[in-house]
Amino acid sequence: MRGVLGKSRKMICSLLSQAPVSPAYYYRSSPSIYKPKPSNRFSWGFLAPIPSPAIRVFCSKPGEVGGLMASSVQNQGSISYLTQREAAEVDETLMGPLGFSVDQLMELAGLSVATSINEVYKPSEYNRVLAICGPGNNGGDGLVAARHLYHFGYKPFVCYPKRTQKPLYSGLVTQLESLSIPFLSVDELPMDLSKDFDILVDAMFGFSFHGAPRPPFDDLIKKLINLHYYEQAQRKPPVIVSVDIPSGWHVEEGDVGGDGIKPDMLVSLTAPKLCAKKFSGPHHFLGGRFVPPAIAEKYKLQLPQYPGISMCVRIGKPPQIDISSLRENYISPEFLEEQVEADPLDQFRKWFDDAMAANLKEPNAMALSTTGKDGKPSSRMVLLKGVDKDGFVWFTNYESQKARQLSENPHAALLFYWDGLNRQVRVEGSVEKVSDEESEQYFHSRPRGSQLGAIVSKQSTVVPGCHVLHQQYKELEEKYSKESLIPKPKYWGGYRLKPERFEFWQGQPSRLHDRLEYSPQETDGKRVWKIVRLAP
Ligand SMILES: NC(=O)C1=CN([C@@H]2O[C@H](COP(=O)(O)OP(=O)(O)OC[C@H]3O[C@@H](n4cnc5c(N)ncnc54)[C@H](OP(=O)(O)O)[C@@H]3O)[C@@H](O)[C@H]2O)[C@H](O)CC1
Numbered sequence: 001m002r003g004v005l006g007k008s009r010k011m012i013c014s015l016l017s018q019a020p021v022s023p024a025y026y027y028r029s030s031p032s033i034y035k036p037k038p039s040n041r042f043s044w045g046f047l048a049p050i051p052s053p054a055i056r057v058f059c060s061k062p063g064e065v066g067g068l069m070a071s072s073v074q075n076q077g078s079i080s081y082l083t084q085r086e087a088a089e090v091d092e093t094l095m096g097p098l099g100f101s102v103d104q105l106m107e108l109a110g111l112s113v114a115t116s117i118n119e120v121y122k123p124s125e126y127n128r129v130l131a132i133c134g135p136g137n138n139g140g141d142g143l144v145a146a147r148h149l150y151h152f153g154y155k156p157f158v159c160y161p162k163r164t165q166k167p168l169y170s171g172l173v174t175q176l177e178s179l180s181i182p183f184l185s186v187d188e189l190p191m192d193l194s195k196d197f198d199i200l201v202d203a204m205f206g207f208s209f210h211g212a213p214r215p216p217f218d219d220l221i222k223k224l225i226n227l228h229y230y231e232q233a234q235r236k237p238p239v240i241v242s243v244d245i246p247s248g249w250h251v252e253e254g255d256v257g258g259d260g261i262k263p264d265m266l267v268s269l270t271a272p273k274l275c276a277k278k279f280s281g282p283h284h285f286l287g288g289r290f291v292p293p294a295i296a297e298k299y300k301l302q303l304p305q306y307p308g309i310s311m312c313v314r315i316g317k318p319p320q321i322d323i324s325s326l327r328e329n330y331i332s333p334e335f336l337e338e339q340v341e342a343d344p345l346d347q348f349r350k351w352f353d354d355a356m357a358a359n360l361k362e363p364n365a366m367a368l369s370t371t372g373k374d375g376k377p378s379s380r381m382v383l384l385k386g387v388d389k390d391g392f393v394w395f396t397n398y399e400s401q402k403a404r405q406l407s408e409n410p411h412a413a414l415l416f417y418w419d420g421l422n423r424q425v426r427v428e429g430s431v432e433k434v435s436d437e438e439s440e441q442y443f444h445s446r447p448r449g450s451q452l453g454a455i456v457s458k459q460s461t462v463v464p465g466c467h468v469l470h471q472q473y474k475e476l477e478e479k480y481s482k483e484s485l486i487p488k489p490k491y492w493g494g495y496r497l498k499p500e501r502f503e504f505w506q507g508q509p510s511r512l513h514d515r516l517e518y519s520p521q522e523t524d525g526k527r528v529w530k531i532v533r534l535a536p
Pocket residue numbers: 091102105106109134135136137138139140141204205206207208209210211212213214217243244245269270288
């Protein structure tokens with residue numbers, strides 16, 4: 001097992017997919033709430049900071065660029081907005097000298113739209129999607145998005161009243177028909193779209209829109225505007241997701257009369273167009289993870305970094321969330337007494353393997369809770385570095401706060417939470433230091449930087465500033481040249497918790513979770529684990 005756990009360090013996991021990952025990646029539904037994706041430790045799935053200051057050249061009026069508010073978490077002032085002409089020019093450059101085909105770009109655009117939708121609106125809650133597609137490429141993006149959404153587990157419908165007779169478009173239609181995705185004519189659409197659909201994809205017009213919408217799109221746009229009235233009538237309206245431009249909006253000026261559609265989500269493509277500054281809905285995403293540096297340089301495009309391997313990135317402020325409404329409904333396979341291992345260590349290994357297979361980030365991260373002689377508890381995360389019949393091992397500083405508490409009270413609790421699997425494991429028991437030899441061995445297996453870090457850090461003591469740590473680190477780096485052995489400080493080593501109680505928790509709907517507890521029992525002078533079910 002030790003060997004297996006060692007692998008977790010390498011697991012900079014793929015963070016895009018919210019889709020089920022084998023063997024077990026269970027569902028959680030969260031109605032109407034944006035759940036930040038666990039994409040990386042710092043960003044909550046939003047933008048990583050852009051290292052250089054905003055360049056802001058590609059827009060017509062300098063003051064118009066980077067209009068995101070200062071409070072916007074990590075991307076303030078850092079994104080370029082395009083005029084209508086510029087947007088068309090970028091597309092032409094992509095499809096001219098840079099060798100892209102329209103099919104390719106449309107595929108990437110539609111995929112970005114589908115992944116953005118999936119980031120916020122999970123198919124368990126928002127299943128029925130109507131893609132309303134216009135006559136141009138924006139409509140094509142909608143057709144592609146509908147196909148991807150089907151494969152992501154949604155039920156798409158398509159309204160495509162003005163079909164373009166080009167092989168690209170008829171191919172997209174054939175692909176959708178082959179998936180038995182229904183095409184609805186404008187007449188077949190209900191007056192009130194709110195009853196039959198959870199998501200309306202507005203793919204009518206993109207950056208080539210001009211003038212006032214002509215039939216039948218004028219009425220379709222009105223249907224989207226009118227949803228607002230159903231909202232007032234207490235019915236939960238479907239959400240509107242606009243592709244690139246909210247249809248009917250002026251590409252640069254936005255919703256000029258203030259009476260246009262008000263999308264809940266806008267997915268800008270390549271780079272947001274000027275009208276996107278007027279978007280005040282909760283979810284603004286950018287799709288276009290294909291812009292070659294040549295284009296970005298040529299047009300001085302300032303674009304955000306995409307997290308992990310994602311096709312989309314949230315831009316703009318994350319929505320204000322009412323914390324009290326944040327909740328998940330856990331949906332998982334049954335976890336029954338008959339299925340569990342008699343030995344909790346075997347059960348732990350099984351679940352740990354599932355967590356590894358599900359590509360969870362640092363499945364060996366566990367909260368360690370301790371109390372000192374004052375009885376006041378404190379918790380912090382540590383990394384599990386080994387587990388066997390003797391117990392659960394982690395390494396730390398023997399002069400830290402936790403070490404002081406453990407010397408006063410050698411009992412502790414460990415907690416694992418495996419988000420993607422709706423699982424939690426609690427382990428409680430007594431704690432002792434591991435042998436010096438074991439600590440030595442593990443210390444020297446760590447990256448040299450972490451070894452030096454452990455020497456530098458008088459963990460849990462007050463430091464006057466980070467420069468002190470960096471200075472000491474630098475000195476040690478010079479002292480211990482590349483090959484030389486870095487001695488383990490005597491104040492650094494491992495602890496082992498010998499379990500006296502386990503609890504395996506599997507989230508279930510309506511808060512009726514499975515909780516199986518293992519506690520030791522003497523039977524005929526033999527120690528066995530008794531398993532009981534606890535009320536959730
Ligand atoms: N770089 C990318 O990420 C890509 C994005 N793409 C998407 O393409 C659109 C731009 O596509 P384009 O085909 O140039 O234009 P539109 O889809 O916006 O629409 C053009 C058609 O709409 C008609 N139109 C225009 N105004 C009106 C109106 N007032 N009423 C009715 N119809 C209107 C227009 O007809 P005309 O006769 O007026 O010319 C066209 O038929 C971009 O926004 C992205 O969504 C691509 O997928 C590729 C790369």
